[in-house]
Amino acid sequence: MIGWVYRLLVGLLVILVTWDLLREKSLRRQAVAAMVLVPLVLRLLMIK
Amino acid sequence: MAIRAARSWISGIVFLGGVAVVVSVSAVAFRDMHRDRPIYPGPGVTRVGMLSAYLGDLAGTGLDTEVYYLEGQTPGATVLVLGGTHPNEPAAFLAAVLLVENAVVERGRLIVVPRANRSGFTCTDPGEGHPQVYEIPTPGGPREFTFGSRATNPVHQWPDPVVYVNRLGQQLTGSEVRNLNRSYPGSPTGYPTEQLGHAITELIRAESPALSIDLHEASPEYPVINAIVAHPRALGLAVEAAMLLELDGMNISVEVSPVGLRGLSHREWGDNTDTLALLLETSNPAQGRLRGRTDAALVLTGQDKFYVRAGERNALYVRFTDRGWPLEERVGRHLQALVSLVEVYSAQHRQTPLVMQGVPQLRELRRDGLGAVLQPPR
Numbered sequence: 365m366i367g368w369v370y371r372l373l374v375g376l377l378v379i380l381v382t383w384d385l386l387r388e389k390s391l392r393r394q395a396v397a398a399m400v401l402v403p404l405v406l407r408l409l410m411i412k
Numbered sequence: 413m414a415i416r417a418a419r420s421w422i423s424g425i426v427f428l429g430g431v432a433v434v435v436s437v438s439a440v441a442f443r444d445m446h447r448d449r450p451i452y453p454g455p456g457v458t459r460v461g462m463l464s465a466y467l468g469d470l471a472g473t474g475l476d477t478e479v480y481y482l483e484g485q486t487p488g489a490t491v492l493v494l495g496g497t498h499p500n501e502p503a504a505f506l507a508a509v510l511l512v513e514n515a516v517v518e519r520g521r522l523i524v525v526p527r528a529n530r531s532g533f534t535c536t537d538p539g540e541g542h543p544q545v546y547e548i549p550t551p552g553g554p555r556e557f558t559f560g561s562r563a564t565n566p567v568h569q570w571p572d573p574v575v576y577v578n579r580l581g582q583q584l585t586g587s588e589v590r591n592l593n594r595s596y597p598g599s600p601t602g603y604p605t606e607q608l609g610h611a612i613t614e615l616i617r618a619e620s621p622a623l624s625i626d627l628h629e630a631s632p633e634y635p636v637i638n639a640i641v642a643h644p645r646a647l648g649l650a651v652e653a654a655m656l657l658e659l660d661g662m663n664i665s666v667e668v669s670p671v672g673l674r675g676l677s678h679r680e681w682g683d684n685t686d687t688l689a690l691l692l693e694t695s696n697p698a699q700g701r702l703r704g705r706t707d708a709a710l711v712l713t714g715q716d717k718f719y720v721r722a723g724e725r726n727a728l729y730v731r732f733t734d735r736g737w738p739l740e741e742r743v744g745r746h747l748q749a750l751v752s753l754v755e756v757y758s759a760q761h762r763q764t765p766l767v768m769q770g771v772p773q774l775r776e777l778r779r780d781g782l783g784a785v786l787q788p789p790r
Contacts, residue, residue, distance in 0.1 A: 386421060394427050409435075409439060410442070
């Protein structure tokens with residue numbers, strides 16, 4: 365159960381950061397969002 | 413305005429593509445760590461089981477692990493050997509692998525658990541920069557092994573408490589909740605690592621090994637090094653074995669298991685079962701705080717210029733020269749000590765000895781290397 369809660373939280377963050385990445389006007393900020401997204405997606409894949 | 417918005421979408425999609433590439437490459441490396449590198453049972457292995465036979469709840473989890481049984485033709489003593497309690501201590505793991513791949517028991521029974529904390533083999537410790545894998549050349553090609561973590565993978569046990577108070581009231585830092593060698597005698601309903609500890613304790617209760625030996629390594633600046641740590645009931649045996657080893661030119665000390673440090677194998681196996689509990693330590697510079705470049709070469713050669721300098725200043729508990737502490741030397745020390753302990757026990761119990769052949773010894777490993785006694789990859 366706690367695994368699904370964790371998945372939900374990290375999944376929500378992934379969606380929000382992806383949304384930011386696509387909407388952001390500044391290239392630098394898009395790059396920052398991309399760097400944040402990498403560990404978030406990896407974490408999402410690792411949750412057991 | 414519309415053009416600017418379109419540009420940001422396009423660059424955003426390009427960045428997303430970059431994220432996908434990085435994630436894919438990392439995910440492949442991550443998944444590869446979860447692949448057990450094969451251990452090839454030698455002619456002495458009569459049966460391979462799983463630890464979950466002693467605690468059903470472990471079945472299907474990342475902590476269940478193989479148990480190798482090497483049974484002789486006639487009854488005698490049972491000896492249990494654990495490698496891989498701490499998967500960042502490769503000599504302990506490889507000594508157990510060499511037993512599985514080479515030893516033949518004539519009388520008695522040898523039980524070997526090479527990956528005691530199998531989960532720990534699937535990750536490395538954060539911030540240590542350890543290599544994920546190392547290779548040992550054999551005549552038939554290189555054998556690859558994972559260099560793991562001291563503790564259970566957080567993927568299998570999460571989150572850590574701030575302070576871990578183990579079942580016996582020992583207060584430890586939170587991450588030690590995933591350290592198998594702080595979790596004994598374990599609990600069938602506790603943290604996964606405590607369940608693992610409980611399964612090993614149940615194995616000892618069910619199989620009644622006369623000796624139970626937990627193989628380890630430690631950093632060269634750690635006081636308990638190149639040593640046998642013995643439960644008080646096993647102290648006489650350890651001292652006699654150490655004397656034999658010293659006569660054979662292998663320096664080794666004997667330490668008695670402290671009463672006040674609870675949860676460790678050499679204390680809890682001895683207090684909670686009838687076995688004679690022992691722990692062996694060798695010197696592993698890849699674990700130490702003083703090391704320099706940390707790569708697969710350091711794991712294999714045990715050579716490090718900073719440790720040489722520390723040795724020159726008498727800051728270590730072992731002699732450290734340019735030769736370092738090669739992996740074959742450390743594995744050989746473990747196996748030599750194991751054989752001495754078994755010989756002493758067998759001499760004291762002539763009706764129920766453990767008689768085994770084919771265990772590679774220190775001189776052989778120094779001369780021929782590990783590749784000569786590891787089975788080639790299939």
